[in-house]
Structures are given as C-alpha cells and as structure tokens.
Amino acid sequence: MKNGFFRGHGLGNDYIVMDPTELSFQLTPSNIKAICDRNWGLGSDGILALVPSKKADFGLRIFNPDGSEAEKSGNGLRIFARYLHATGKTKKKHFTVDTKGGLVTIDLHVDRHGDASAVTVEMGRATFKPEALPCTLSAGELIQQPIEAADRKLSFTGVSVGNPHCVVFKPAGEPWSREDLLTLGPALEHHTLFPRRTNVQLAVPTGPKEISILIWERGAGETQASGSSSCAAASAAVRLGLVKSPVTVKMPGGTLNIEVAPDFSLTMKGPVAEVARGALSPSFVRGLR
Numbered sequence: 145m146k147n148g149f150f151r152g153h154g155l156g157n158d159y160i161v162m163d164p165t166e167l168s169f170q171l172t173p174s175n176i177k178a179i180c181d182r183n184w185g186l187g188s189d190g191i192l193a194l195v196p197s198k199k200a201d202f203g204l205r206i207f208n209p210d211g212s213e214a215e216k217s218g219n220g221l222r223i224f225a226r227y228l229h230a231t232g233k234t235k236k237k238h239f240t241v242d243t244k245g246g247l248v249t250i251d252l253h254v255d256r257h258g259d260a261s262a263v264t265v266e267m268g269r270a271t272f273k274p275e276a277l278p279c280t281l282s283a284g285e286l287i288q289q290p291i292e293a294a295d296r297k298l299s300f301t302g303v304s305v306g307n308p309h310c311v312v313f314k315p316a317g318e319p320w321s322r323e324d325l326l327t328l329g330p331a332l333e334h335h336t337l338f339p340r341r342t343n344v345q346l347a348v349p350t351g352p353k354e355i356s357i358l359i360w361e362r363g364a365g366e367t368q369a370s371g372s373s374s375c376a377a378a379s380a381a382v383r384l385g386l387v388k389s390p391v392t393v394k395m396p397g398g399t400l401n402i403e404v405a406p407d408f409s410l411t412m413k414g415p416v417a418e419v420a421r422g423a424l425s426p427s428f429v430r431g432l433r
Contacts, residue, residue: 145166145421145423146166146168146423147166147167147168147169147423147424147429148162148163148166148421148422148423149161149162149186149421149422149423149424150162150227150230150231150418150420150421151186151188151418151419151420151421151422152223152226152227152416152417152418152419153219153223153416153417153419154218154219154220154222154223154369154371154414154415154416154417155219155368155369155395155397155398155399155400155414155415156368156369156396156397156398157189157219157220157367157368157369157370157371157397158187158188158189158419159188159189159190159191159192159217159219159220159223159224160179160180160186160188160190160191160192161191161192161193161194161223161224161227162191162192162193162194163193163194164193164194164195168429169429169432171191171193171207172211172433173210173211173212174211174432174433175432175433176191176207176208176209176211177209177210177211178431178432179191179424179432180209181209185428186424188209189209189361189364189367190206190207190208190209190214190217190220190364191206191207192204192205192206192207192217192220192223192224192227193205193206193207194224194228194233197241197242199240199242199247200239200240200241200242200247201234201236201239201240201241202224202228202233202234202239202240202241202242203241203242203243204220204221204224204241204242204243205243205244206220206243206244208361208362208363208364209363209364210363210364211363212362212363213244214244214245214307214362214363215243215244215245215246215306215307216243216244216245216246216248216267216268216305216306216307216372217307217370217371217372218265218267218370218371218372218373218374218375218400218412218414219369219370219371219414219416220371221241221243221248221250221263221265221371222263222265222371222414222415222416223416224241225241225250225252225260225263225265225416226252226259226260226261226263226416226417226418227418229252229254229260230259230260230418236252237251237252237254237260238250238251238252243306244306245268245305245306245307245372246268246306247268248265248266248267248268249265249266250263250264250265250266251263251264251265259418260416261415261416261417262413262414262415262416263413263414263416264411264412264413265371265411265412265413266409266410266411267305267306267371267372267375267410267411267412268305268306268409268410269305269407269408269409269410270303270304270305270375270376270379270383270404270408270409270410271303271304271408272285272286272287272301272302272303272304272380272383273285273286273304274286274302276304276308277302277303277304277308277309277338277340277342278308278338278339278340279302279308279337279338279342280336280337280338280339281302281337286300286301286302286303287301287383287384288300288301288384289301289302291310291332291335291337293328293331293332293335294327294328294331296328298312298328299312299313300312300332301313301380301383301384302342303376303377303379303380305372305375305376305379305410306372307343307362307372308338308340308341308342308343308362309342309343309344309345309372309373309376309377309380310332310335310338310342310343310344310345311344311345311347311376311377311380312328312332312344312345312346312347313347313348313349313380313381313384313386314346314347314348315348315349316348316349316350317348318348319348319356320346320347320348320358322358322366324346324358325344325346325358325359325360325366326366328344328346328360329344329346329360329365329366330360330365332344332360333360333362341362341363342362343359343360343361343362343370343372343373343376344359344360344361345357345358345359345360345373345376345377346358346360347377347380347381349381349386349387350394351387351392352387352388353387353388353389353390353391353392354387354391354392354393354394355377355378355381355386355387355391355392355393355394356393356394356395357373357374357377357393357394357395358395358396359373359395361373367397368395368396368397368398369395369396369397369398369400370395371400371412371414373395374393374395374400374402374412375402375410375412377393378391378393378402378404378410379402379404379408379410382404382408383408389402389403389404389405390402390403390404391403391404398414398415399414400412400413400414401413401414
C-alpha cells in the first residue's frame with residue numbers, strides 16, 4: 145500500500161510502523177513530527193521503520209515524536225514483531241531484529257485467533273557504566289549517585305539497556321506523583337550529566353518481586369508504559385537489592401514481566417495490540433517537506 149501504515153500499542157504506548165520503500169517521502173525529522181502530531185497528524189509516540197539488515201532477520205529504526213532517533217524500545221519491538229507477523233513479512237515465531245541499541249531475539253506467542261498478542265524479547269544486557277549511557281559523572285558504576293534537578297537533591301542509578309536510563313527510587317510506601325514526573329522528568333532528561341539526554345523512571349519497590357514506575361521518555365515526554373524503561377528499572381532494583389527476579393513492573397498503562405539474569409541479561413514479556421492499518425491521504429503527504 146502506497147504511503148501505508150500499521151498502528152499498534154503496547155500497554156497504551158503507541159507506535160506507527162512504516163516501510164520506507166513504500167513511502168513517497170523521506171522520514172525526515174520534520175515529517176516525523178508532522179505524522180506523530182496528535183492534533184494535526186496521525187498521532188503517535190513514535191515511528192518504527194523497517195530497514196534492511198545484514199546482521200539479523202530484520203532491521204529497525206525507531207524515531208521519537210520530536211524527530212530524534214532512539215536506540216531501542218521494548219514496546220516498539222513488540223509492536224514491530226506483531227506488524228511483521230500480521231502483514232506476512234515473516235511466518236516465523238522466532239527471529240532476530242537489529243536495532244541501533246543492539247541485536248534482539250523475538251519470540252511470538254500466537255493466540256487462538258492467529259494473532260501475535262504477546263511477545264517475548266531478549267533485550268540484551270544492562271550495564272551501569274557511565275560511558276554506556278553516556279554520563280559525564282566520574283564513577284565506576286552509576287549506583288545511587290547524587291544529582292540535583294528542579295531544586296531537589298536526589299540519588300539516581302544510571303542504566304543502559306542499549307539506550308540510556310536514569311532511575312530514581314523512593315522507599316516502599318512513598319509513591320511518586322504525576323506532578324513529580326512532570327517536574328523531574330524534563331529536568332533529568334536534559335541534565336548536563338547526560339550529553340545525549342536520557343529516559344527517566346521514578347520508581348518505588350512495592351513487593352519482594354514488584355516495583356511501580358512512572359516514565360518520562362527522551363524525546364516523547366510522559367509515557368503510559370515502556371519496555372526498555374521497565375527493563376532498566378527492574379535491573380536497577382535487582383542491583384540495589386530492593387527486589388529479586390523475575391520482576392513485575394507496574395506502570396500507568398499496565399504490567400510487564402522482566403527476568404533479570406545474574407549477568408543482568410534481560411528478558412521482557414508483554415502484550416501487544418494492533419489498532420489500525422491504512423494509508424496517509426495524498427493531501428496530507430503533499431504537505432510534508
């Protein structure tokens with residue numbers, strides 16, 4: 145389909161999937177922003193672009209709604225996997241995807257309707273080294289390091305799961321508010337310690353194998369759910385001894401299950417839904433630059 149799209153969501157975190165070979169325009173930052181605009185375009189938390197790969201079965205580029213590019217997205221990978229299966233681009237239930245944040249392995253869970261309604265993703269290994277995010281702080285690992293943001297003194301744990309994350313914990317029984325997220329999220333995303341910006345999770349342990357998080361995504365803002373954020377927060381919680389694996393991560397949009405191996409390799413399993421397929425109108429495409 146010319147200028148076609150596939151729309152799906154993972155726990156309310158929605159993405160549009162496109163094949164650039166089927167588009168009459170380029171996925172430039174300005175065009176991505178126009179398509180993702182929720183008032184003037186299709187509206188989305190980002191665009192997933194199918195690209196060739198010599199390393200894996202499929203290649204994926206992930207674009208944020210502000211036009212910037214992300215290295216990895218757990219929800220995006222589940223949506224991308226469902227797109228590949230639903231559109232007949234693969235009949236496999238096990239395959240690999242090459243992202244800027246590394247190679248991942250996908251396993252589809254097909255329901256009685258023939259839909260890949262859940263997906264397991266081997267998300268790679270978490271690291272707490274500052275150069276991996278990157279972070280300019282001089283430390284062996286970014287474990288409970290001091291940081292000041294929005295006139296508040298905090299401690300953060302920095303995690304890379306192929307993309308950067310800043311996890312800030314409160315003790316059990318002290319939940320974060322949405323106001324906290326809207327204040328601290330942008331301040332931490334753009335903090336000078338993170339030269340390429342960072343994703344932010346405000347986290348609280350809520351059980352021996354459970355945490356709750358609020359999410360501020362780099363380039364997207366407040367987000368209902370995030371697979372890579374869940375992986376980062378779960379690995380940080382295990383590293384700090386707050387919980388044990390497997391970790392149930394509760395978010396406003398729903399719950400994901402994250403297994404954290406002893407070497408901090410991460411496996412994420414969660415639901416995914418298809419919403420719509422269609423094509424951009426010729427008049428909308430004419431307005432793109």
